[in-house]
Amino acid sequence: METDLNSQDRKDLDKFIKFFALKTVQVIVQARLGEKICTRSSSSPTGSDWFNLAIKDIPEVTHEAKKALAGQLPAVGRSMCVEISLKTSEGDSMELEIWCLEMNEKCDKEIKVSYTVYNRLSLLLKSLLAITRVTPAYRLSRKQGHEYVILYRIYFGEVQLTGLGEGFQTVRVGTVGTPVGTITLSCAYRINLAFMSTRQFERTPPIMGIIIDHFVDRPYPSSSPMHPCNYRTAGEDTGVTYPSVEDSQEVCTTSFSTSPPSQCVFTVTKAHFQTPTPVVTDTLRVPMAGLAFSHQPAALGVGSADLAYPVVFAAGLNATHPHQLMVPGKEGGVPLAPNQPVHGAQADQERLATCTPSDGTHCAATPSSSEDTETVSNSSEGRASPHDVLETIFVRKVGAFVNKPINQVTLTSLDIPFAMFAPKNLELEDTDPMVNPPDSPDTESPLQGSLHSDGSSGGSSGNTHDDFVMIDFKPAFSKDDILPMDLGTFYREFQNPPQLSSLSIDIGAQSMAEDLDSLPEKLAVHEKNVREFDAFVETLQ
């Protein structure tokens, strides 16, 4: 295609397009990390902020993008695509969006490269920032955690939209005309979010690889097998020349999940309670144990009597991340408890939310229903410093552990640390006003009562002793003699009260009819007693 561009303009344009492509990928991937993005404005130009926008560069993402581009630029028939997909902990995956940066043949010869094209590319990036928060995948990505993660894949070439299911929608972010063609940025997104029933094994490596790859903390990548973020089929590989890719070694070992790299998910079984910290840390490094967790909520839900109940939670090493860090070194195992699986009566796997500090506080006092979990975790950003809150929570939890062994049988069958804690934490429980309802000073503390009760779960838990500790924790002001049920059940029941019978239409109609029928009789009776009524009225006057 002939252009009238001078060589300097051509060079500039190529540079603009290249960096625009890289920044586009950064914006898209960062928007799917699950965190709020915040960058600062700077009145003095730094010279390194392309398009006058403060967009951070995540090195792995830049690397992947450069690798995909392999020195080429988007051109006609060669589009740069960023595929965003969702992968559950069980290995099911689903493509959510495809972002395409395309070039078509429509040229705008008159346009000024260094000025107008640059500014329009900047505007297009701003539009991209806005649009990435508006597609359905954004809300999904904000809620990602150990149930599912959001992955990205960058490829170059023909756009493949078949994985998006039927009826996908497209939104055009914008176009910028240049002397060599028109750049178009668009997004095709899935609207049918019903999960695919068949697993795409041909596209996914084994579950083990994925979970390890995505949940392993960055400092420990070496033990994880490679999980390429590029699902390159044979077709894609051919025909694409690759100049030597620098840093190829690093590619192999990086995790390509867009979930926060510092997020760690692991399962601690009861067995771990017996052992001190090192076991926990080992679990962190070898999250194979984490594979079992997907079954646990269901098990909890039916109140299984399985002693080895797992505790699932997410730990984030990034202090700004809402997911909290499990502080190693604290004795007694797990301080944080997820709200939802504990109440497993509605063990809904999708609702398994991570426990944020605010959740943790709630954990201590009011284990809430799954809906609350979501709201709370959504609003948990920007709360107090995670570590402060964590400290508080942890102190409470220590008490909870003691509370847990409600019946003697449980106590003896429990691991030794519980027994160890029991006497200590009785004190804690006694002095804690949240545990001992202040309005019942005469009755013995529910804790003590329940400790001696046999068989009953102490009223705070309809589930067996093998449920997670939190269920058995006596919430403040609850009395087990009135309502022998756990707080979760209580809460659910009272959230959905049956409709008042007098408000239901049928009964209302019935009573109306009855009233009408009985009117004549009532009138007759009243007429008989006229004299009494008159006397009564006179007394009033």
Added chain:
Amino acid sequence: MNCRSEVLEVSVEGRQVEEALLAVLHTVLLHRSTGKFHYKKEGTYSIGTVGTQDVDCDFIDFTYVRVSSEELDRALRKVVGEFKDALRNSGGDGLGQMSLEFYQKKKSRWPFSDECIPWEVWTVKVHVVALATEQERQICREKVGEKLCEKVINIVEVMNRHEYLPKMPTQSEVDNVFDTGLRDVQPYLYKISFQITDALGTSVTTTMRRLIKDTLAL
């Protein structure tokens, strides 16, 4: 040059008014703000960097992006708060509209004052609904979130048309095109006004007020 006008309508609950308006205004201003200009000797200029941040709404299932400028955010929140109060106090049907107008100043010779020539006006019509149950409110949260997503797509579509934008000014003219009063970003000159309307769409109090103001201004 004609001023292009875009109208967006939203139906929200009372407590969602502020966030819905802020979402729209910030999205528009994101596109209509640049970094601070620094003019150099030869007449060229360099542009500062605009940062962005995500804002989660409390009463709407929605997140929007705004420029990282506390001053700008404060200015918008102030006027949106005034609008919300006016809506509440009007006691009417809960209808109002807010206009974000981008204009250029054209210097006139004395004794005439500078002209303000609008080149783009965004009008957001707000309809406040009252909801009875918590369930309705929850549904409203989601619905309004989806509506705002559509509005953002509409805004981006308009921005993408690359229609008239004021020319980049020389140093002496920059205040006629941009609001250079902010510390960290430089939006195009804009002004925000609002009016509470009755069901017929006519503004009740503000029309009178404007008439009086105009007569007195002369």
